[in-house]
Amino acid sequence: VRKRTPSDYIFGKVLGEGSFSTVYLAKDIHTNKEYAIKVLEKAHIIREKKTENVMREKEVLRILGNSSPYFVRLYWTFQDPERLYFVLSYAKNGDVLSQLEKQQCLSIECARYYTSELILGLEFLHDRGIVHRDLKPENLLFQENWHLLITDLGSAKIMTDCDNENDDFDKRRRNSFVGTAQFVSPEMLTDTSSSYESDLWALGCIIYQIVSGVMPFRGGSEYLVFQKILKLLYDFPEGFDRVAKDLVEKLLVIDPRQRLGANDEKRYTSLRDHAFFNGQNWDDLGPPPAMFDT
Numbered sequence: 001v002r003k004r005t006p007s008d009y010i011f012g013k014v015l016g017e018g019s020f021s022t023v024y025l026a027k028d029i030h031t032n033k034e035y036a037i038k039v040l041e042k043a044h045i046i047r048e049k050k051t052e053n054v055m056r057e058k059e060v061l062r063i064l065g066n067s068s069p070y071f072v073r074l075y076w077t078f079q080d081p082e083r084l085y086f087v088l089s090y091a092k093n094g095d096v097l098s099q100l101e102k103q104q105c106l107s108i109e110c111a112r113y114y115t116s117e118l119i120l121g122l123e124f125l126h127d128r129g130i131v132h133r134d135l136k137p138e139n140l141l142f143q144e145n146w147h148l149l150i151t152d153l154g155s156a157k158i159m160t161d162c163d164n165e166n167d168d169f170d171k172r173r174r175n176s177f178v179g180t181a182q183f184v185s186p187e188m189l190t191d192t193s194s195s196y197e198s199d200l201w202a203l204g205c206i207i208y209q210i211v212s213g214v215m216p217f218r219g220g221s222e223y224l225v226f227q228k229i230l231k232l233l234y235d236f237p238e239g240f241d242r243v244a245k246d247l248v249e250k251l252l253v254i255d256p257r258q259r260l261g262a263n264d265e266k267r268y269t270s271l272r273d274h275a276f277f278n279g280q281n282w283d284d285l286g287p288p289p290a291m292f293d294t
């Protein structure tokens with residue numbers, strides 16, 4: 001197959017902007033299919049020493065292939081003298097953060113459904129030895145059929161055997177801060193170690209936010225947010241669903257080994273068995289619940 005070039009696509013609106021990439025809506029001129037194309041400036045990537053992150057994102061997306069319904073798919077990559085291009089799945093209904101900004105919070109039925117899809121995605125990812133490390137509502141997308149799609153594997157880590165040993169100085173030196181302040185786990189702040197349980201902490205933050213509409217750890221600066229995380233300084237708004245509260249409290253635990261799911265023989269039995277998912281058929285979640293009052 002001929003290597004694609006930018007001229008194979010008509011580029012449209014900006015779908016998202018990050019520190020190291022811009023994502024555009026694009027249409028393939030041969031098939032009229034729509035894609036999200038993530039464009040990275042080579043000079044910027046090199047200057048900011050993010051080459052390894054870019055290579056890892058491509059490697060992780062290659063490992064995931066199209067074998068999970070819950071992750072964006074990487075169709076093609078190509079480059080020109082200045083830029084790298086990743087042709088990815090387009091999720092027509094945007095990201096969860098935008099939805100929360102539109103309707104404050106999700107109904108408890110939607111929160112349960114999308115948390116279930118996220119857990120199925122995490123089971124798939126973690127069983128393949130991959131930690132996302134930047135889970136947040138902005139990286140959770142709604143496809144045209146309103147099923148969830150997890151994106152942005154640019155901070156992901158591929159766990160190897162040595163990663164399961166204690167941190168050593170080199171690892172501490174190598175691991176700079178990863179993730180987004182409000183969702184970063186205490187262990188990523190204290191000893192720069194991150195593992196599967198770091199994604200379980202982020203899951204707790206996400207459930208809190210989709211149920212309440214606000215983040216659990218908020219502050220005027222990253223430093224203040226970090227202090228609240230390290231001291232587990234958060235509370236629940238009046239009327240927060242009692243069962244969801246219990247689940248969040250079992251995930252937002254300082255010691256990663258004590259988080260719900262951390263010691264599961266089979267991932268993530270103890271999350272699936274929590275009362276918040278009572279009645280859930282994990283083998284068939286059914287169609288997404290209506291997002292709007294129709």
Ligand SMILES: NC(=O)Nc1ccc2c(c1)=C(Cc1cc(-c3cccc(C(=O)NCCN4CCCCC4)c3)c[nH]1)C(=O)N=2
Pocket residue numbers: 014015016018023036038072088089090091092093094095141151152153
């Ligand atoms: N960092 C990353 O890797 N980021 C990525 C990667 C892949 C990717 C990605 C981000 C996507 C983000 C995205 C953003 C949007 C989007 C942005 C702005 C507006 C809209 C929008 O309003 N869509 C119309 C549908 N609306 C949505 C809300 C309810 C009414 C109907 C969608 C759609 N998809 C995407 O579709 N595919």
